[in-house]
Amino acid sequence: MTKPTITVIVGTSGAGKTTWICQQLRDMSAVDQVIYFSPGTGTVPIDQTLIATEFPGIKVFGEGQETEFLSQIPQAEAVYLELGFYFELGAIAQILGNQNYHAVAVLPPNLSNSEYHTWATEIIPGAPAPTNQAGSLWRIASNGQVVDETSLEEFWYEITHGAYGVVSRAKGIFDVNDGRSIYCDFVAGVPQTDFLELDLPRCLDGRPQRFSGLEVVGQNLDEANLKQTLLDCCLSDGLISQYQQQVQQILLQGELV
Template identity: 40%
Template sequence: MSSLSLIAVAGPSGSGKTTWINQFLGEQTTPAYYLRPGLEKASVDIGAINYRFPSVEVVSDTQAQTVLSQRLRLPKRKAPALTVGQLPEKATVYMEVGFHLDLASSCLTSFPFHRVAVLPPEMESSQWHEWADQVVQGNSVESARNGQLPNIWCTPLRGQVFDPASLDTIWTELTGGAYGQVQRAKGIFEVPDGSLVQIDFVDGLSGSEYRNLNVSPWLDGRPNRFSGLEVVGWELEESAIAQAVLDSCLSDHVIKQYQSYYQEVVSS
């Protein structure tokens, strides 16, 4: 009998689902897999897990049904990539369930997931309470406003580079309400010294969390790796956000100047 563990983690946006999963990924000694249905192409969470936990395999939406159904053992522990329909025994699959997904969807009901709800301490009853096998106390967040769930807007930023001052300005404007009421914002951004910066904001918590991701500096042209922005909130001015982001991106000429400088710094 397979000892594969399936864990689904759900809750409101900003409650701490990703943080809860990450604490286990950081301590994982057996094979671990991660699935985030519905936001695959622009998911900041998927990008961050790829960078922070390179041994964790990300299961795509298209692979998920077959992979979870068949549960076969991989021929080697460190295969270069997950083969559809193959999972090792003693593996743990973490599925992060976005607030926008139906808890009765087939991807959740077709498999024997252990259901974990990460919920605000002030929330005493909800659809997540009814769904969960285990309730974990998370961040205090507003899950709905006047009965209306927040909207989610995301965009990939592959190839775009931001100078730190401009990035700080647009982040302060965004989280300060210049483009609508933002409940949650998360992003991975390229900066001129070739590094990647992850920024997280949750309304109600103090400030934003900045993290330098452990990746090799990209100092040769526009970066060809994942970066992106995800914003959750109400009355979001999506076109204005997109334009502000675009206006903050560096031109080819400026990127080349920065990279020439940092290449000299590295070589000296």
Template identity: 25%
Template sequence: MSQTWLISGSPGCGKTSWILKTMQGHQGKCGYLRLDGYPSKGLEQVSDSGIDKAFLKDQFPQLIDLSDSHHASRSQQGDLLTLIELPQFQAPQHAGLTDMDPRVKNQLETLQLHPDRHLHFGRDPELPNKDTLEFKKLESFSLSLNTSVWDPPSLNTFWFELVNGAYGDVYRAKGLMNLPDGRSIFFNWIVSQESSQFLPLQEISDPNGRPRSLSELVVQGKHLDCLRIQSTIDLCLLNDAVLEMHQMPLRDRQKEAIPST
């Protein structure tokens, strides 16, 4: 029997992690959709950068993408668990589906999705509330880094500076970062955590030019110095010549590892 759950909560509360754990514990097929949330007074939402979907797809390759109506029709398949992620600052007053935002309801109807449950972090006891924070003011910054490759030491320095206030009061930061050896690293931090999460994705690109995998950065906080963030990142990225210097030895080692016939 198919089920469709709407999972909402404030930035960094753990929506994506909980969704992944739930998928991994489900015996049947799983579908996923992330909706854009809506801003509130003084609170900016971040548009869907694709980070969450890319991370989930890497960790759960059989995941069905329900971001268009063609795939959404597959939600009618038997034993499919559909999990819809929604960034939402305020909890609905009542449990269940009665207080769903009409704008969200319209999005779902367009995609032919009809939730059976609506769970919100900080309201429903089934969900952990360790990282559920209330924000009174929140600015957002996002940056596409597709085809960009980081110098690893510079990336470590930048991330340390970012989460420790060098570019404003950062409450939430996450990103997918490409390294010259073909790895892509998921970076994740929220102010309620003691440290950042760094998770290499399973898929590794060939060390042959610039990667095609998604790479994005999302930052939320107050008094963000977006120009300094951008200019610092520009200094941390490898140009073509330096990237080739990193990748040539990797390709040579790959050739040496291939047995001769």
């Protein structure tokens, strides 16, 4: 049996590690024997959810699934291990042991002579994200919550314009009031992108039974107000039911036209 190609991807926050992996997957003729592992994300697996949604044929592993991930490597054709900026490079050996791998670092163009440059066999120029990794990382899962999209847009504007501290990176997946699951992404110094609708069924029957959550990286983060404002965006059971009925009616009318 041919040994799989194991690619380890590291880099600074917001430089584009997951984006690069997605591009590699799109370029493949088939992805049904590919596995992806991103440890350290706890209960907020944003990147894992994004990849699993776009590439449903991939086996995706996250926090606490290291054993399952390692057991699947011999059966895979390609393996991607993505490490967040908060990991030391020494963590790779702790995960993979003495297995050979291709070392890729996705880095901002203005970063040079870092430990990543010494470690990597391939340097990928990424987004011009901030190179100062100092600061705090804050995460919150919001599974089962539905947020008002207009309120979310206002909240996202506040996050990205300094209302809760100096934010260098923010990303999140949210269920909104019309049943869609949307992905939000921000990197300081990089042109902002519109919210992205994930290719998932609309949730129109009660509270969603899938992941949603937010991750913010920055300095002097006001974590209490971040949490409270997100909760303020969430809808009650009654409003969720009301919105879902409205969307069901609209979709039914569209089908009958």
